[in-house]
Structure formats: structure tokens, C-alpha cells
Amino acid sequence: MTEWQLKLADRQTNILIEINASQHLFDQLVSLKGHQVLLLTDEHIAPLHLQRMQQQLSQYCQVVPVVLPAGEATKNLDQVKQLYxxxxxxxxxxxxxxxxxxxxxxxxxxxxxxxxxxxxMTLVQVPTTIIAQSDSSIGGKTAIDFQGIKNLIGTFYPAQTVIVDPKLLLTLPKRDLAAGMVEIIKCLLISSRQPEDAQLLEQLLLATKSSVRLSLDLLAVLVTRGLQIKSALVSRDFYDYKERRYLNFGHTIGHAVEALAQGDLLHGEAVGIGMIALMRAAVDHHELPLNTLVMTETLFKQLALPTEIPRTISHEAILARTRLDKKADDHGLTLVKINDVGQPFLVPMTHAAFKKWLGW
Structure with a gap:
């Protein structure tokens, strides 16, 4: 079991990572005894885990289960009104x-x-995907999409408790598991704990050479490192002005590609495409060693992840979409680059300079 407390602004998040933690959920949620709990999930997760979770909580709480449609389209104002x-x-x-x-x-x-x-209200996160377990469940960002723009409306509100059970990942389809690994790979690429995290990348490279399905023990290590890396960054920059932006590596292009793909690409797949596009440009400008790009491309290919922008999506469409990114402004955008593993940095760029740098 790995456990720590993350203090963000005036709130504290208790983080627990343990294989089978979801089997004794209420042990970590004693403070909810006697209260009402809205148990929120989606139609994909409900058949797998809802009944068991509801039975555990119902011994001590009044549980109101709500099952929503799965997918990004659920993050909308109409759904917010229904939940209110x-x-x-x-x-x-x-x-x-x-x-x-x-x-x-x-x-x-x-x-x-x-x-x-x-x-x-009190918020508890029990993440069931690899992206949520290793990244989005902590840090305090909340969001819905609006008029086609991802995460346009949101707040900063850290959960009181995050319970991570890596065993829940074993129910994920191979494609979803591989797409989720992109965010962990990103974290290892930007991590300042080197050479340990570079060695973990090498371990992952070796493991995926023979099988896309990773061992539960390795999954637990990777999820833990992802959360630890993010914890360190958000604790220094909760409101996302400086170091926390390193976590956006690949996302400027990735969010644009994801939107333009109209559901054909998973979030992690689109971010991976964005990472590779940036790394290729960096290699062309002699800003990144070729072997770092080759390692990342090899890892993605072994995970059966796409590395090319779909032919149906033009460079012009991507660049136009990046202007709508919530971190862009009238002057341009702030791009996350890496000089090598463990060496991320921020570069303000005009939109014209970004286009030229990419060679598009």
C-alpha cells in the first residue's frame, strides 16, 4: 500500500494506492457514515463494479446510484442540470x-x-481507468465541455479522498489500457527524478515487446509513479501557471486532433500523436536527441498506438483548432517541449512561429 497527503491551496487530498483497495472501500471512508452518497458512474463501469461498491457503502450510508451514458459527450450543461x-x-x-x-x-x-x-460537497474519486488512476483523479481540475471546446467550463476543487485500485484496470479493453499508458509515458518523460524514471521507461519498453498486457505489479508501479509526478508538479503550481503546464506535453496538438477526429480517437491516442509531432519537430531543429524520439515511437508502436495524424485531418485544421485552446491567447500559446528525458521547459510562441517551427 502507498499512501500520502497532497495539500493544494486550502484543501488536502488523501491518496491511497493499493491492489484490491476497492474491496474494502468504506475502510477509507468512515467519515461518510450516516450521510447521503451520490454514487456516480457510467454505463460501461456499472455492470462491472457498481453493485459491489453500492453494497459496501449501503451498510453505512444512504446511497443514490446514478448511471450516465459513457463518453466525452456526457460532459455537458444539460447533464449538470440533471445531476443538480x-x-x-x-x-x-x-x-x-x-x-x-x-x-x-x-x-x-x-x-x-x-x-x-x-x-x-465532499468529493471522493475512485478512478477505474489508467488515465484517471495515474493523472486526472488528483490535481483539483473539474470540467465540462461547451460548444465543442473541451474542458471550457470548470473549477479547481481537489477531492478529499482518492482511492486507487490498480486491479480495476484488468477489466479495461486492450485499446483503452494502451491509450491510458500515454499519460504515464508523458509523466516519465517530463519527470525530474532521473535516471530512475528513464529506467522505468526502459522496463516498460521491454515489457511491451512481448505483450501489450502488463502485469498487475508493473501497472501498480506505473500508476503510482504517474500520481507521484503529478502530485509534485501540482503542489508547486496548483493554479496551472508554471511547472504544472509540463503535464500538457503533447496536449496542444492532441486536443485539436481529438476534437477533429470526432470520436475516432481516444484521448490518450490523440495526445500520443501530439507528443510524437512535437518530438519530431524538435529532432528536426536539433533540440532533442533522435534516440529519445525513437524510443517513444517504438514504445507507442509496441502498444499498438497510432503515431501519425489521420490523413483526413489537415495541418491547417489542427492549427486553427489550437487557437481555441483554453491556454491560448491573442498573442499565441505556451508550448511544452523537452530537451531530453527529464528536461521539460515552456516556450511562449506566436501562432505563426508555432506553424513555422512545426514545418507545417
Whole structure:
């Protein structure tokens, strides 16, 4: 078991990572005894885990289960209104809780509701995907999409408790597991703990050479490192002005490609494409060693991840979409680059300079 406390602004998040932690959920949530709990999940997760989780919590709490449609389209204002209505109908108060059981969509949406209903409820994250377990469940960002722009509306609201059970990842389809690994690979590439995290990348490279399916023990190590790396960055820069932006490596292009793919690419797949595009440009400008690019491309290919922008998506469309990124402004954008493993840095760029640097 690995456990630590992450202090962000005036709030503290208790983080627990343990294989089979979801089998004794209430042991970590004793403070919820006697309260109402909105147990929020989606139609993919519900058949796998909802009944077991609900039975555990129902011994001590009044549980209201809510199952939402799966997918990014669920993060919308209409869904927010429906959830507010359910909370009102069941007379939830700010001393009650939302338990978000799912991936990034459920985590983002549940956190937004928790942060705004009665100006703040208790929030517990029980992430079930590799991206959520290694990244999005901590850090306090909440969000919904609006008018086609990803995560345009949101708040900063860290969960009180995050319970990570790597065993839940064993139910993921191979494609989802591989796509989620992109965020962990990104974290290892930007991590300042070197050469240890470079060695972990080499271990992952060796493991994926023979099988896309990773051992549970290795998954637990990778998820833990992902959360530790993110914890260190967000604790220094909660509101996302400096070092926390390193976590956006690959996301400027990735978010654009994801939106333009219209559901054909998973989030991690699109981010991976964005990372490779940036690394190729960096190699062309002699800003990044070729072997770092080759290692990353090899790792992605062994995980059966795409490394090329789909032919149906033009460079012009991607660049136009990056202008809508929430971190862009009238002057341009702040790009995350790496000089090598463990050497991330930020570069302000005009949109014209970004286009020229990419060679597009």
C-alpha cells in the first residue's frame, strides 16, 4: 500500500494506492457514515463494479446510484442540470458526498458538481481507468465541455479522498489500457527524478515487446509513479501557471486532433500523436536527441498506438483548432517541449512561429 497527503491551496487530498483497495472501500471512508452518497458512474463501469461498491457503502450510508451514458459527450450543461435536480430531489446537503466511480469523464463531471452544489460537497474519486488512476483523479481540475471546446467550463476543487485500485484496470479493453499508458509515458518523460524514471521507461519498453498486457505489479508501479509526478508538479503550481503546464506535453496538438477526429480517437491516442509531432519537430531543429524520439515511437508502436495524424485531418485544421485552446491567447500559446528525458521547459510562441517551427 502507498499512501500520502497532497495539500493544494486550502484543501488536502488523501491518496491511497493499493491492489484490491476497492474491496474494502468504506475502510477509507468512515467519515461518510450516516450521510447521503451520490454514487456516480457510467454505463460501461456499472455492470462491472457498481453493485459491489453500492453494497459496501449501503451498510453505512444512504446511497443514490446514478448511471450516465459513457463518453466525452456526457460532459455537458444539460447533464449538470440533471445531476443538480437529483441532488435537490433527494435533499442532499453540503455535508453529503459524491463518489465518482469511473474514468476522466465521470471524475471531471462529478468534481464539477461537488464543487458547485451548495458551494461545495465532499468529493471522493475512485478512478477505474489508467488515465484517471495515474493523472486526472488528483490535481483539483473539474470540467465540462461547451460548444465543442473541451474542458471550457470548470473549477479547481481537489477531492478529499482518492482511492486507487490498480486491479480495476484488468477489466479495461486492450485499446483503452494502451491509450491510458500515454499519460504515464508523458509523466516519465517530463519527470525530474532521473535516471530512475528513464529506467522505468526502459522496463516498460521491454515489457511491451512481448505483450501489450502488463502485469498487475508493473501497472501498480506505473500508476503510482504517474500520481507521484503529478502530485509534485501540482503542489508547486496548483493554479496551472508554471511547472504544472509540463503535464500538457503533447496536449496542444492532441486536443485539436481529438476534437477533429470526432470520436475516432481516444484521448490518450490523440495526445500520443501530439507528443510524437512535437518530438519530431524538435529532432528536426536539433533540440532533442533522435534516440529519445525513437524510443517513444517504438514504445507507442509496441502498444499498438497510432503515431501519425489521420490523413483526413489537415495541418491547417489542427492549427486553427489550437487557437481555441483554453491556454491560448491573442498573442499565441505556451508550448511544452523537452530537451531530453527529464528536461521539460515552456516556450511562449506566436501562432505563426508555432506553424513555422512545426514545418507545417
Amino acid at each position: 435536480t437529483i441532488l435537490m430531489q433527494h435533499q442532499f446537503t453540503r455535508t453529503d458526498a459524491i463518489v465518482a466511480l469511473g474514468g476522466g469523464v465521470i471524475g471531471d463531471l462529478g468534481a464539477l458538481i461537488a464543487s458547485t452544489y451548495m458551494r461545495g
